Amino acid sequence: MEKFLEFKDVSFNYFTKKTEFEAIKKLSFTVNEGEFVSIIGPSGCGKTTILSLIAGLLEPTYGQILLGGKKILNQDIGYMFQRDQLFEWRTILSNVTLGLEIKGKTKISDEMERLNNLLNKYGLSDFKQKHPSELSGGMRQRVALIRTLAVRPKLLLLDEPFSALDYQTRLDVCDDVKKIIKQEKQTAILVTHDISEAISLSDKIFVLTKRPAKIKRIIDLDFNDNLSPLARREDKMFSSYFNDIWRYLNEER
Amino acid sequence: MKKDNKYSTKYLRFLKKQRLDKITTKVYQILLLFVIIIVWEVLAQTKVIDAFFFSCPSKILTTIFELFSSGNLTRHIFITLNETILGFVIATLLGTFVAILLWWSEKLRAVLDPYIVVLNSLPKIALGPLIIIWVGAGTSSIIVMCVLICIVITTLSMLSAFISVDKEKILLMKSFGASKLQVLKKLVIPHSVGDFISVLKINVGMSWVGTIMGEYLVSKAGLGYLIVYGSQIFKLDIVLASTIVLCILACAMYGLVGIFEKKLKR
Numbered sequence: 001m002e003k004f005l006e007f008k009d010v011s012f013n014y015f016t017k018k019t020e021f022e023a024i025k026k027l028s029f030t031v032n033e034g035e036f037v038s039i040i041g042p043s044g045c046g047k048t049t050i051l052s053l054i055a056g057l058l059e060p061t062y063g064q065i066l067l068g069g070k071k072i073l074n075q076d077i078g079y080m081f082q083r084d085q086l087f088e089w090r091t092i093l094s095n096v097t098l099g100l101e102i103k104g105k106t107k108i109s110d111e112m113e114r115l116n117n118l119l120n121k122y123g124l125s126d127f128k129q130k131h132p133s134e135l136s137g138g139m140r141q142r143v144a145l146i147r148t149l150a151v152r153p154k155l156l157l158l159d160e161p162f163s164a165l166d167y168q169t170r171l172d173v174c175d176d177v178k179k180i181i182k183q184e185k186q187t188a189i190l191v192t193h194d195i196s197e198a199i200s201l202s203d204k205i206f207v208l209t210k211r212p213a214k215i216k217r218i219i220d221l222d223f224n225d226n227l228s229p230l231a232r233r234e235d236k237m238f239s240s241y242f243n244d245i246w247r248y249l250n251e252e253r
Numbered sequence: 254m255k256k257d258n259k260y261s262t263k264y265l266r267f268l269k270k271q272r273l274d275k276i277t278t279k280v281y282q283i284l285l286l287f288v289i290i291i292v293w294e295v296l297a298q299t300k301v302i303d304a305f306f307f308s309c310p311s312k313i314l315t316t317i318f319e320l321f322s323s324g325n326l327t328r329h330i331f332i333t334l335n336e337t338i339l340g341f342v343i344a345t346l347l348g349t350f351v352a353i354l355l356w357w358s359e360k361l362r363a364v365l366d367p368y369i370v371v372l373n374s375l376p377k378i379a380l381g382p383l384i385i386i387w388v389g390a391g392t393s394s395i396i397v398m399c400v401l402i403c404i405v406i407t408t409l410s411m412l413s414a415f416i417s418v419d420k421e422k423i424l425l426m427k428s429f430g431a432s433k434l435q436v437l438k439k440l441v442i443p444h445s446v447g448d449f450i451s452v453l454k455i456n457v458g459m460s461w462v463g464t465i466m467g468e469y470l471v472s473k474a475g476l477g478y479l480i481v482y483g484s485q486i487f488k489l490d491i492v493l494a495s496t497i498v499l500c501i502l503a504c505a506m507y508g509l510v511g512i513f514e515k516k517l518k519r
Contacts, residue, residue: 055428079428081421089443099429102439151429 003069004187005031005054005155010063011212012049023049025212026063031189031204036181038190038198040245041208041216042252047191050213051157054189055079067155075103078153080161084144086132092119092143093128099151111150118146122180138169142176149184156181156188162197174200174229195249199241200229207245210252217248308489313497316490330498333464333475336392337506340399341460345453347400348407355408356415356441357433373409377401377463381470390471398470399463403456410455414448415441450514457506461499476502 012024023046031037039047052058053065055077067076078099086095096115100108119125122142132140141161148156161177162170178201181188192198198205199221207217221241223232232238290310296302297309304312320326355362380401388394418441426436468477476495483491 057424057427074428074430077428079425081425083421085419085422085425087422087440087443089446098439102426102429102431102435 022212078148344403352411395467398467402463
């Protein structure tokens with residue numbers, strides 16, 4: 001596998017009226033193509049800032065962020081937020097086509113077959129003409145994922161996308177989302193503060209230090225490839241990974 | 254509708270009670286109106302109140318009828334309606350447009366903020382004499398008055414609706430590479446439709462206030478003029494007749510907005 005996303009000595013400073021502070025200092029890491037990486041760290045350590053930097057919503061103060069050796073373009077990125085952010089006035093189908101509509105480059109009709117397939121495959125075929133309020137929280141989050149995948153992003157960014165769901169739904173959606181991401185062979189970066197979630201979903205976990213954020217540990221997860229997130233939670237290695245990460249995070253308090 | 258036998262008798266009773274509640278409310282509302290009219294009429298007929306000062310329903314009705322048959326009332330209604338609708342439309346469109354400009358440029362918003370605060374707190378009627386001098390004593394100054402009264406609240410309400418859009422939704426649009434115009438068209442405007450309807454409803458009331466105020470100041474015709482004229486010659490029948498016609502027109506306009514709302518929500 002070759003280097004896909006590269007952070008090269010990236011620093012980011014926040015400016016406020018009173019002061020300037022370092023959110024991230026000389027952060028370097030790489031993510032390979034097809035990998036699912038979770039970033040976990042003490043709260044307020046700048047996790048979301050890292051995603052915003054990758055997405056180009058913020059510019060690094062110093063350093064470089066490269067995707068496939070080039071500067072990241074807006075169209076390379078798909079971003080999924082804490083809440084699904086579906087537009088209530090649009091049907092499910094037209095929510096899914098929102099990104100394509102905005103980019104306006106590819107004709108929506110060309111992608112329609114693929115989107116219909118995605119919706120059918122993930123249990124949304126009967127809901128295409130419905131409005132978001134008629135769907136459950138889990139279904140809404142699946143729609144949000146398909147909306148993101150519709151624009152064929154090279155890199156998928158997930159900003160605690162399950163935190164607004166209740167626990168039961170959360171486990172289900174976690175399984176669904178992982179399945180979709182795996183089947184579509186999507187490279188993804190997840191930001192979370194939920195240790196179990198990170199272990200159950202990822203190939204690799206970056207544990208960050210407290211602010212200014214640096215990489216503290218990189219943990220390669222060595223589960224059987226066929227285990228679903230839920231099955232991973234029952235695997236005997238799960239608790240040892242959990243304890244390790246718990247310890248690392250506690251050192252950063 | 255599903256067949257009745259699918260539900261328990263208790264549920265059917267519950268539905269019946271709900272329907273009944275609705276009907277009785279309506280009946281009481283209508284009853285109240287009749288009671289007011291009858292008591293008023295009886296008090297006037299038995300000379301408990303002086304019909305010269307308080308008029309009475311029968312006299313108001315004959316006045317409305319007389320004014321109608323002489324063709325005068327239709328003319329007055331048409332003039333006032335024309336001014337109100339023009340003022341309403343101009344204020345709503347212009348106010349929304351200004352709100353869009355202010356949403357678009359944060360700098361402009363910051364610069365104009367104190368001016369808007371002053372404009373909002375200023376009683377617009379105080380500008381009446383100035384408007385008459387600048388615009389001329391006629392229909393146009395009445396419309397300007399009406400626009401002035403509606404526009405500030407329109408702009409402020411629409412702006413606060415625009416700004417209330419979820420920040421994450423804007424980030425979502427940006428992550429798709431949306432331009433500012435796309436954010437406006439695909440997110441901010443559809444998001445604010447509900448608030449726009451509320452503004453329309455507020456403006457129905459406000460535009461009548463504006464027009465009647467304007468007519469008090471300068472007019473030679475219209476319902477506001479009729480009210481002033483009636484009071485000057487001490488014909489309270491005319492004053493009350495015009496007021497009631499005004500009431501009916503305002504309600505009708507409100508009803509139209511309601512129909513528009515239903516269409517839009519479907």
